[in-house]
Amino acid sequence: MYLSFLLIFCYYLPLLISACPIYLTISLDSKTLQDAYLEINWGPECHDHPEWIGIFSEDPSTTYFHPEARITNINNSSGKVLSNVKVGKLRFPHGWNSNDDNTVPIEYPKGKCLPYYVASFNGSELLTVECLKIQPNWMSKLEHIAQMPLKDLFIPGTHASGAYVNNLVKTKSVLVKDYVVAQQFDVWSQLVFGVRYLDFSIG
Numbered sequence: 001m002y003l004s005f006l007l008i009f010c011y012y013l014p015l016l017i018s019a020c021p022i023y024l025t026i027s028l029d030s031k032t033l034q035d036a037y038l039e040i041n042w043g044p045e046c047h048d049h050p051e052w053i054g055i056f057s058e059d060p061s062t063t064y065f066h067p068e069a070r071i072t073n074i075n076n077s078s079g080k081v082l083s084n085v086k087v088g089k090l091r092f093p094h095g096w097n098s099n100d101d102n103t104v105p106i107e108y109p110k111g112k113c114l115p116y117y118v119a120s121f122n123g124s125e126l127l128t129v130e131c132l133k134i135q136p137n138w139m140s141k142l143e144h145i146a147q148m149p150l151k152d153l154f155i156p157g158t159h160a161s162g163a164y165v166n167n168l169v170k171t172k173s174v175l176v177k178d179y180v181v182a183q184q185f186d187v188w189s190q191l192v193f194g195v196r197y198l199d200f201s202i203g
């Protein structure tokens with residue numbers, strides 16, 4: 001059995017310098033990625049509290065749709081709330097799925113949002129928008145990266161990279177329960193998301 005450690009996978013590049021950073025993560029509590037719920041996160045240092053934060057399936061800064069879920073009463077500087085919005089079938093843009101034909105995929109200098117957005121509001125005033133995004137080409141889009149020593153790079157990585165959850169068998173051991181899950185993405189998807197440090201525990 002593979003034992004691996006809980007990985008907190010977050011892509012957190014605020015679009016604006018905001019008084020209250022917000023971002024989405026995917027809960028690791030479900031058996032499959034499709035059944036996994038989105039989590040709304042705020043902080044660190046969320047001081048100017050928005051009135052509410054919503055999850056949207058389209059960019060609310062271009063077209064306003066009703067949120068799929070919303071939370072209010074943000075009281076503190078950082079935290080996380082599980083929503084009832086499921087990830088469902090996750091598809092990357094054409095060319096970036098592992099089973100797509102040989103089309104040359106489009107490159108995204110700043111990453112590309114998947115249709116999962118989170119936005120904070122004061123009444124109807126939009127304050128911040130963030131999304132779950134893929135960053136398949138981030139290294140080649142960084143100027144001067146070729147001249148940079150490795151020690152100066154912050155490289156997103158995963159632990160036990162090949163031991164992803166496909167169908168999580170629940171363990172009864174309290175000691176192990178919180179640590180068996182590595183992530184819900186296969187190695188290809190991790191690379192598309194931008195992970196560049198992979199750790200394989202061969203066993």
Ligand SMILES: *[C@@H]1O[C@H](CO)[C@@H](O)[C@H](O)[C@H]1NC(C)=O
Nearest residue numbers: 019020048049050051122127
């Ligand atoms: C939202 O509005 C309230 C009341 O008008 C204000 O105190 C607060 O600073 C506003 N929050 C943000 C993040 O703009």
Ligand SMILES: *[C@@H]1O[C@H](CO)[C@@H](O)[C@H](O)[C@H]1NC(C)=O
Nearest residue numbers: 071072073074075076079081
């Ligand atoms: C904020 O605090 C109130 C009162 O303690 C609580 O009812 C509410 O759930 C809190 N908000 C969040 C987002 O947890």
Ligand SMILES: *[C@@H]1O[C@H](CO)[C@@H](O)[C@H](O)[C@H]1NC(C)=O
Nearest residue numbers: 074075076077078079080081
């Ligand atoms: C803030 O509130 C959230 C939701 O109620 C909670 O999960 C989190 O632990 C709290 N954070 C701090 C720093 O107290």
